[in-house]
Amino acid sequence: MSVIxxxxxxxxSxxxxxxxxxxxxxxxxxxxxxxxxxxxxALPGSGASGVIVHGGERVASWGDPGVPEMAFSATKSVVSTVAGLAFDGGLLPDVHQPVRDxxxxxxxxxxxxxxxxxxxxxxxxxxxxGELWGKPAWADAGSLGPGSAPPDAPPGGGWAYNDVRVNLLCLALTRLFAxxxxxVLREGVLGPMGASGTWSWHGYxxxxxxxxxxxVPVVSGGAHWGGGLWISADDLALLGLLYLRDGEHHGRRLLSREWIDRTWSPxxxxxxxxxxWWLNDRRRVFPAAPPTGRCARGNGGRHLLWVDPERDLVIVSRWGEDAGGLLHEVSAAIS
Known part of the structure; x- marks a missing residue:
C-alpha cells in the first residue's frame, strides 16, 4: 500500500x-x-483531491475529497445513470425507439x-x-472524434463528442420524468447510498x-459553458461502487445489471x-491503464471516476494532471 x-x-502535487x-x-x-x-x-477549483477504494475499503485519499468540484464531462456518465433509472422504471422500455414517439x-x-x-x-x-439555449451543436469544441461522420449524415451515422447533444438528452429525460x-438522482441513487448533501447539479x-x-429547470450534461454536476470525490466514489457492485448497494438494487451491461457495451x-462512459478495452483512453477499466471522464481526465471490476477498484481524481500515471501505478500495485 506504500506504492498507492x-x-x-x-x-x-x-x-x-x-x-x-x-x-x-x-x-x-x-x-x-x-x-x-x-x-x-462556475465553481472555482479548490485543488487536487481524490480517493482510492479497493475491496470496498478506502486505501488512500488526498487533498480534501469531501469538497465538491465541477465534474465537467464526467457528468455525462451520471446522465446515463439517470437514463438507467428511467429504463429500470419502465419509462424507457425501448432505447431504439425514436424519442419523439x-x-x-x-x-x-x-x-x-x-x-x-x-x-x-x-x-x-x-x-x-440544432441549438439549445443559444449554443448550436456545431460550435461545441469536442464535436469531432474517432468514428465521426459528415454533418449531413443521418442519426446513427457517426460518433461525435458534443455537449449540446447531451444537453438535448438532459432535456428529453427531464420531460420524460416530468x-x-x-x-431523480437524489431519490434513486445518491440518497440511498448515503451521499453527502454537498453535491448539486446545474443548468445554463x-x-x-x-x-x-x-x-422546470434543465441541467447540463457537461461544463463547456458552465453548470453540470458539482460533486465531491467521496460522493463520486459512491457512484463508482454502485457500478462495481453490479447496481446493488448493501443488498438493495438501485440500478439493473442489464443497464450496466448496455452502458459498457461498445x-x-x-x-x-x-x-x-469511456471503455479502455483497446487501451486507447488511458494506454498505460488496464483494459478492464471503465470511466467517467471530464476535462481531459482532470476529473475522473475509474471503475475496474477485475481489481475490485475505484479511483476518483479531481483537478489532477496525469491521471493515466496514477491509474498505472495503482493498478500495478494491486495486480
Missing part, C-alpha cells in the same frame, strides 16, 4: 493550473470564439431529427444539428422546459465509448 499512498501524494478563475478557464476550453460566453454557474419535443421535429432514438443520444451518434433530474441561464404549466462507431 505515494501515487496519491504525487497526484495531489499535480494540480491543474488556472482553476481559481473558473470563468476564464472555461472560456479557454471552447475553440469557437463566437460561442465562448459562459452561461452557467414518446415525447412531444419541437427540437425533434422533421424527417431527420424525428428518427433520433434514445440509443443515439446515449451513444453520442444522434447527429442532431421533474428535475437532480431530484434560461434552461427550463414547461411541464404541467410550470417551468459503440459501433467508437468502440472506446458506451452509453456516455
Amino acid at each position: 499512498r505515494a501515487a496519491s501524494m504525487a497526484q495531489q 499535480r494540480v491543474t493550473p488556472g482553476i481559481e478563475d473558473m470563468k476564464s478557464y472555461l472560456e479557454s476550453q471552447v475553440a469557437d470564439v463566437s460561442h465562448r460566453e459562459v452561461i452557467g454557474p 414518446t415525447l412531444d419535443m419541437p427540437e425533434l421535429t422533421g424527417p431527420r431529427a424525428g428518427t433520433i432514438t434514445w440509443h443515439h443520444l446515449l451513444q453520442q451518434t444522434s447527429q442532431w444539428d 421533474r428535475p433530474l437532480p431530484s 441561464r434560461g434552461a427550463t422546459t414547461r411541464i404541467g404549466g410550470e417551468e 459503440c459501433d462507431h467508437n468502440p472506446d465509448y458506451g452509453y456516455l
Whole structure:
C-alpha cells in the first residue's frame, strides 16, 4: 500500500493550473470564439483531491475529497445513470425507439431529427444539428472524434463528442420524468447510498422546459459553458461502487445489471465509448491503464471516476494532471 499512498501524494502535487478563475478557464476550453460566453454557474477549483477504494475499503485519499468540484464531462456518465433509472422504471422500455414517439419535443421535429432514438443520444451518434439555449451543436469544441461522420449524415451515422447533444438528452429525460433530474438522482441513487448533501447539479441561464404549466429547470450534461454536476470525490466514489457492485448497494438494487451491461457495451462507431462512459478495452483512453477499466471522464481526465471490476477498484481524481500515471501505478500495485 506504500506504492498507492505515494501515487496519491504525487497526484495531489499535480494540480491543474488556472482553476481559481473558473470563468476564464472555461472560456479557454471552447475553440469557437463566437460561442465562448459562459452561461452557467462556475465553481472555482479548490485543488487536487481524490480517493482510492479497493475491496470496498478506502486505501488512500488526498487533498480534501469531501469538497465538491465541477465534474465537467464526467457528468455525462451520471446522465446515463439517470437514463438507467428511467429504463429500470419502465419509462424507457425501448432505447431504439425514436424519442419523439414518446415525447412531444419541437427540437425533434422533421424527417431527420424525428428518427433520433434514445440509443443515439446515449451513444453520442444522434447527429442532431440544432441549438439549445443559444449554443448550436456545431460550435461545441469536442464535436469531432474517432468514428465521426459528415454533418449531413443521418442519426446513427457517426460518433461525435458534443455537449449540446447531451444537453438535448438532459432535456428529453427531464420531460420524460416530468421533474428535475437532480431530484431523480437524489431519490434513486445518491440518497440511498448515503451521499453527502454537498453535491448539486446545474443548468445554463434560461434552461427550463414547461411541464404541467410550470417551468422546470434543465441541467447540463457537461461544463463547456458552465453548470453540470458539482460533486465531491467521496460522493463520486459512491457512484463508482454502485457500478462495481453490479447496481446493488448493501443488498438493495438501485440500478439493473442489464443497464450496466448496455452502458459498457461498445459503440459501433467508437468502440472506446458506451452509453456516455469511456471503455479502455483497446487501451486507447488511458494506454498505460488496464483494459478492464471503465470511466467517467471530464476535462481531459482532470476529473475522473475509474471503475475496474477485475481489481475490485475505484479511483476518483479531481483537478489532477496525469491521471493515466496514477491509474498505472495503482493498478500495478494491486495486480
